[in-house]
Amino acid sequence: MKMTPAMRSAQESMQPGVITEEGFLGDEEMPIVDMIVRDEGEMISLGLSFEKTAEQLSYLLKEGQKGLGEPVTIDDKWLIRVVDPRGQLPCPFKDGLFHKMTAEIIRKSTDETLIVTDMSIHLFLEHHFIEGKGSQFRLEPQLLKRILFD
Amino acid sequence: MMVPDINPIVLLFASIFTSNILLANFLGMCSFISISKDMTSANGLGLAVTVVLTITSMLNWVLLKFVIIPLDITYLRYILFIIVIAATVQILEMIIDRVSPALYMSLGIFLPLITVNCAILGVALFMQIRNYNFVQTVFFSFGSGIGWWLAIMALAAINKKIQKAPVSAALSGPGITLITIGFMAMAFIGFSGMLNVQ
Amino acid sequence: MAFLIAPAAIALVAALLAAAISIVDKIVNNYGEVDISINDGKKVIKMDGGDTLLSSLASQEIFIPSACGGRGTCGACKCKVTSDVGPHLPTETPYMSKEELSDNIRLSCQVKIKADIELEIPDELFNIKKYKSKISSIRDVTHDIKEVTFDLQGEEINFQAGKYVQLVVPPHNKVKGYTQRAYSMASRPEDKNLVQLLIRLVPGGIATTWVHTSLNEGDEVELVGPFGDFFRSETDATMICIAGGSGMAPFKSILYDMLDKGETDREVWYFFGARTSKDMFYLEDMRELEKKWPNFHFVAALSEPEEGSSWDGETGLITDVLDTFLKTKIDPEKTREGYLCGSPGMIDACNNVLSKNKIAPDKIYYDKF
Numbered sequence: 001m002k003m004t005p006a007m008r009s010a011q012e013s014m015q016p017g018v019i020t021e022e023g024f025l026g027d028e029e030m031p032i033v034d035m036i037v038r039d040e041g042e043m044i045s046l047g048l049s050f051e052k053t054a055e056q057l058s059y060l061l062k063e064g065q066k067g068l069g070e071p072v073t074i075d076d077k078w079l080i081r082v083v084d085p086r087g088q089l090p091c092p093f094k095d096g097l098f099h100k101m102t103a104e105i106i107r108k109s110t111d112e113t114l115i116v117t118d119m120s121i122h123l124f125l126e127h128h129f130i131e132g133k134g135s136q137f138r139l140e141p142q143l144l145k146r147i148l149f150d
Numbered sequence: 151m152m153v154p155d156i157n158p159i160v161l162l163f164a165s166i167f168t169s170n171i172l173l174a175n176f177l178g179m180c181s182f183i184s185i186s187k188d189m190t191s192a193n194g195l196g197l198a199v200t201v202v203l204t205i206t207s208m209l210n211w212v213l214l215k216f217v218i219i220p221l222d223i224t225y226l227r228y229i230l231f232i233i234v235i236a237a238t239v240q241i242l243e244m245i246i247d248r249v250s251p252a253l254y255m256s257l258g259i260f261l262p263l264i265t266v267n268c269a270i271l272g273v274a275l276f277m278q279i280r281n282y283n284f285v286q287t288v289f290f291s292f293g294s295g296i297g298w299w300l301a302i303m304a305l306a307a308i309n310k311k312i313q314k315a316p317v318s319a320a321l322s323g324p325g326i327t328l329i330t331i332g333f334m335a336m337a338f339i340g341f342s343g344m345l346n347v348q
Numbered sequence: 349m350a351f352l353i354a355p356a357a358i359a360l361v362a363a364l365l366a367a368a369i370s371i372v373d374k375i376v377n378n379y380g381e382v383d384i385s386i387n388d389g390k391k392v393i394k395m396d397g398g399d400t401l402l403s404s405l406a407s408q409e410i411f412i413p414s415a416c417g418g419r420g421t422c423g424a425c426k427c428k429v430t431s432d433v434g435p436h437l438p439t440e441t442p443y444m445s446k447e448e449l450s451d452n453i454r455l456s457c458q459v460k461i462k463a464d465i466e467l468e469i470p471d472e473l474f475n476i477k478k479y480k481s482k483i484s485s486i487r488d489v490t491h492d493i494k495e496v497t498f499d500l501q502g503e504e505i506n507f508q509a510g511k512y513v514q515l516v517v518p519p520h521n522k523v524k525g526y527t528q529r530a531y532s533m534a535s536r537p538e539d540k541n542l543v544q545l546l547i548r549l550v551p552g553g554i555a556t557t558w559v560h561t562s563l564n565e566g567d568e569v570e571l572v573g574p575f576g577d578f579f580r581s582e583t584d585a586t587m588i589c590i591a592g593g594s595g596m597a598p599f600k601s602i603l604y605d606m607l608d609k610g611e612t613d614r615e616v617w618y619f620f621g622a623r624t625s626k627d628m629f630y631l632e633d634m635r636e637l638e639k640k641w642p643n644f645h646f647v648a649a650l651s652e653p654e655e656g657s658s659w660d661g662e663t664g665l666i667t668d669v670l671d672t673f674l675k676t677k678i679d680p681e682k683t684r685e686g687y688l689c690g691s692p693g694m695i696d697a698c699n700n701v702l703s704k705n706k707i708a709p710d711k712i713y714y715d716k717f
Contacts, residue, residue, distance in 0.1 A: 005184060
């Protein structure tokens with residue numbers, strides 16, 4: 001699909017070593033538009049909405065922050081640790097600056113783990129970009145469904 | 151071929167208004183559309199285009215009269231014009247970076263892109279086809295630059311108004327910009343009765 | 349030979365233009381030797397211009413703190429430039445407040461040195477050095493926190509307890525460039541030839557993952573420091589210290605320093621929170637410290653102790669425990685000072701509790717990221 005200049009510059013900023021050392025694209029090299037379309041399709045086929053999912057993630061992040069860096073159990077289902085290392089990162093789409101707030105969400109029943117950041121929720125909600133396959137911060141729809149909603 | 155009998159001053163105003171390089175010939179559209187979002191960068195780019203246009207046309211005129219025509223290699227004019235433009239932009243880029251880093255940052259990728267701005271090659275080719283003499287070339291290229299500058303400033307100003315207007319999502323961005331440029335071009339046609347030069 | 353005319357003409361024109369470019373480059377990009385005058389001429393450096401302020405100073409062994417290593421993403425390398433170096437760049441403005449903009453505070457990684465320049469930096473930055481260290485021990489203190497000790501190989505570090513150093517992470521695996529990350533020192537200032545850091549695994553974090561998976565005893569690592577303005581005040585006010593996890597580091601350093609220097613008349617309350625007993629560490633050391641120093645009180649709290657565990661300390665969130673202690677155990681008549689180390693969220697939460705208990709905001713010191 002055709003990439004707008006804004007998309008192209010975003011993709012460049014997502015390369016390793018530009019904003020973060022490992023980049024946002026994981027092992028994938030295809031245009032981010034195609035990744036977004038593919039992942040939107042997967043979200044729909046799993047019956048997930050971006051808004052609802054982001055809301056749930058933000059809720060967990062907010063509750064997790066109360067642990068002040070220590071893990072917290074939320075609703076008896078999740079174990080969440082939110083850390084906020086020094087420094088800030090700009091969004092590759094140039095619409096915001098984010099603390100490196102990172103949460104590790106563990107579903108207690110299955111021990112599956114998801115890593116969410118302030119930035120990844122923003123990318124997810126505002127740009128429907130969930131990062132490339134192979135990126136540590138990819139919000140894999142299957143995993144989101146299993147961890148957040150099952 | 152004869153040098154056309156046009157007063158350079160007339161040529162200057164003609165190239166600004168009646169045959170505006172952008173709105174009458176539709177040359178140099180890419181950067182025109184993408185950099186016209188705010189007045190400051192539009193102003194900077196307009197200035198850069200004007201300077202590059204004027205300098206390169208003069209250099210290209212010299213090249214044309216003293217190298218290309220005597221050696222009978224007119225078919226190579228595109229390549230020669232383009233490398234002159236590329237070199238000039240490169241030099242200008244270094245100078246702007248030194249003199250005004252803020253302008254350099256705000257022009258960003260569009261400064262090197264002036265190299266492939268069709269308005270600049272277009273003016274060089276018009277100058278050759280219409281067989282202008284040196285003075286005419288200077289006034290024509292300077293006028294074309296000013297015309298481009300004027301058009302991009304006008305568009306940036308209009309875009310500022312459009313930002314507050316309820317544009318439908320499908321048309322926002324380049325869509326509404328292209329429509330706006332269409333209206334501007336029609337408005338500029340109004341000038342065309344006043345002077346007519348080729 | 350006529351066919352040679354065209355290529356020769358193009359080659360000639362191209363050569364002339366290339367010559368013109370390189371001549372302009374020589375003139376325009378040659379900034380010559382410039383003077384960098386620091387703190388009203390206290391130190392003047394002569395060097396070739398053209399590079400950024402951050403890296404020019406670093407090449408002269410003056411290290412302005414920077415968490416991202418000069419990429420313009422952390423906003424840490426601020427310094428005041430008193431001479432004119434042009435307006436703020438679009439890459440700087442997002443990190444600047446209005447006051448900083450009008451004070452001509454700049455990001456030193458974005459300012460290019462093109463002429464003589466005058467700037468102001470804190471004096472202690474002169475003390476900052478780059479150390480080539482060797483890892484003498486790595487110890488797991490919890491399942492996700494490592495205590496790493498660096499041997500400075502004969503060099504000495506002079507620092508006030510509470511300061512931090514930057515660990516230089518070299519390229520590895522997918523990481524192609526050098527990065528730097530800041531960690532508070534847990535070692536005592538007395539031990540001048542070693543540095544100890546507590547490094548907790550950050551999910552997905554480059555530096556912490558590297559430390560946890562690739563570092564081994566005997567490896568050579570670069571450290572830059574000391575940095576920071578987090579240290580104890582020189583009063584006899586009661587100190588209320590709050591931390592969790594790797595926030596232990598600066599307090600460990602401060603507490604042992606106080607013991608070393610005999611400041612044991614001062615009353616110190618140290619609140620340390622963890623989730624379960626497997627996240628709790630240094631418990632024995634702190635109890636040991638309490639015995640040597642009667643005015644020191646270590647309050648450890650678990651927020652979610654395992655069922656049936658033998659935990660006999662406090663339970664609950666550290667902020668709640670703090671609130672109870674401030675209301676019931678700590679003498680409100682004496683001046684109290686708050687010392688916090690942690691994320692903005694943790695600092696805000698503790699700030700709230702402290703100010704609700706009438707501790708003045710200017711008496712609360714913190715190392716905010």
